[in-house]
Amino acid sequence: QRSAQVFYINPRLIESASPKTGEVIQILPDTDLYLMAALLHEMDALGRFDENVIREHGTRIDALRAFIAPYSADAVAEVVGLGADTIRDLADTFSGAERACVHMSTGVNMGQHGTLCYWLLQMLSFVTGNLDKPGGNFYSEGFYPAAKAGRARLDNVFFPSQHGEMRHIRGALAGNLLPDMILDDDNPIRALVVIAGNPLLSVGGEGRWRQALEKLDLLIVIDLFRNATGEYAHYLLPSADMLERPDLNICGLGMQYQPYVQYTDAVVPPAAQRREEWWILSHLLQAMGRHAPMLEQDPPRPFGRLDHMLSRTGLCVDTLAQQPSGTTVLDTQSIGRFYTDFIQTDDKRVDCCPPLFADAMELANQQFQALTTSTPAFRLINLRTNYMHNSWYQNVPTLKRGAHASNALHMNPADLQSIGIDDGDEVEASNTYGRVRVKVRSDDSLREGVVAMTHGWGNRQTPGMRVAQQHPGVNINALLPNGPGSFEKLSNQAFMSGVPVSINPVATQRTRA
Incomplete structure (x- = not known):
């Protein structure tokens, strides 16, 4: 305007x-x-x-x-x-x-x-x-000077392993390597805690993940919803939801033009035996005979770290809670x-x-040269909808209706015509990592050569989730690279967008010349 x-x-x-x-x-x-x-x-x-x-x-x-x-x-x-x-x-x-x-x-x-x-x-x-x-x-500085988190040691950041060269990113390793680490014969991971995640369907290599989850001595899943990963859990623990716990949102830290901070109290008590994650993890530590500092305080102070962060602005959680709407607008000028x-x-x-x-620059140069001589016929990207957020809504009956009862492969109308198929026909999407059969949906919002699909589906083997099994959809992540070499070494981020795929009509159905 x-x-x-x-x-x-x-x-x-x-x-x-x-x-x-x-x-x-x-x-x-x-x-x-x-x-x-x-x-x-x-x-x-x-x-x-x-x-x-x-x-x-x-x-x-x-x-x-x-x-x-x-x-x-x-x-x-x-x-x-x-x-x-x-x-x-x-x-x-x-x-x-x-x-x-x-x-x-x-x-x-x-x-x-x-x-x-x-x-x-x-x-x-x-x-x-x-x-x-x-x-x-x-x-944007926000209510805490988080810029220091960007101070990184830039020498000797990579280390060798049996899974290839690796790097810790603030303590984390590449999720694409986790099945290999569990299935390792010499020094395997034997226990795993999954919090608010569904790696079985959200990470590439579903078959390898199933083998790995079956091998674990202990799998604890903490979540709001049941999911396919939770089917393998030895203990499935329900967490409090966003209305059942107090909250101080730090997700916007550093992304606000006018910095502010807001505290919200719980609206209702947790239903049944649901508990906040800090409570669950602290009691697990205590039961293991380990140090559980929050439980050693009376009362426990789960917001202790946030109190420290707020102290530079002269605030704490208690004083913030007394402000109108639990909100303070800061005068930080960045x-x-x-x-x-x-x-x-x-x-x-x-x-x-x-x-x-x-090294990354050299790899990019090499890949550019390869693209000048050979271009993938189709490239797969992710598609988000209001009916599936990652994989949380897979078992919600009201979200399985009409066109959203499953997840189709979206294609440009010109691409449908070029391979002789119609809207609603079944195709096989494949690459070196896997293959899936899926119905196509004409979508003129995509440019030619691009296909898109919502991930988080694929619950044919999830018997504990009745709705999800009735509307299983297709796990498009079966086409994602996985294992060593399937992620960017600088960030540990998996390669999940722009993945080359082939699209072919299913042989048994009608095709056009």
Whole structure:
């Protein structure tokens, strides 16, 4: 309404976009890295890099320029599925704007180059002088200075293992390796606690997961809903839901233009024997004879850590609870403080091309060359609907109706015609990791060559969930890479979006010439 231009880069015509809100540029999945490299390449060619900002706040700009050098708009156009002029126009519009910001979310992170994509995203803001400026990108401090969590040791971050080279990300390992670690003959994981998760259907390699879960000596599942993973549990423990427990939401920390903090009390007591996760885990520790610090306090203080976080603003949970609506709006002003207060590099400068990325950059270059000679016929992306959130709603009767009684494979109408099938026909989707049979649904929101499907389904082998077994759907994650090499080593994120697949009509049904 104030004459801003908004561009959505997505393989799909998403719901947020309209003639009033912005234009969708339909890229091919998992090629975002090459588009951003081309945007930077063209901006540099236009002389739009802010040399004063780079000189004052940046390092290793030459290495960044060396990486983007091969990726001109003409070079990447066919790989990303966009015209070279479209890419040049986008680079000109962004870098020529008085103010500009850029945002990325989960879909890109789930590709093969998530970390490099987030790197180039930050570079788009930094080199054009839009970082830490009003109208550009800035770090929102929130009620706690979480920026220090970004201070990372960048030497010797990888270590060898029988499952290949690995890295801890704040203590976590790659979930795609968990079945291999359970099935390891020499030093297996023998016990597992799953909290609010359904890895059996939400991670690639369902067959391998079933073998692993059957081998565990102990599986504890803590959740609001039953799920397929819980069918293997030795103990299935019900947790309190969002209305049965007090809460202080920290998910928005660092993502608020006007920082605020809000506490909400429980609305109702937990039903039956449901308990909060901290209570369950503390009592398990106590029963094992281990230290359970929360239970040693009278009364227990599950919000102790949050009290510490709030203390820098002069608040605590108790005082916050007394505020109107349990809410305090903070006067933290973050813009203009990034380079002095928040950046975590030792020299307080933006590293434009961290040496840690070298192997990932080389892999990206190799994969780009492969894409110039061979393009997958179809690429699979995830599709979210209001009727299935991850896999939690699979056993809810009211959400299994009409077109949502199962999960179809969405395809562009032109793609249906090209392989001689109609809306509602059955196809086989396959790749080197698996194959599934599924009905197709015509969907003109997808660009040609892109197929989409909602995950979290596939409950044919879940007898304890009556509704879910009556409407099992298809586990599309059977087509996801799994095991060693199936995730990005820098982040441990599994490759889950833009996965190449083949689509063929089921042989027994009618086909068109």
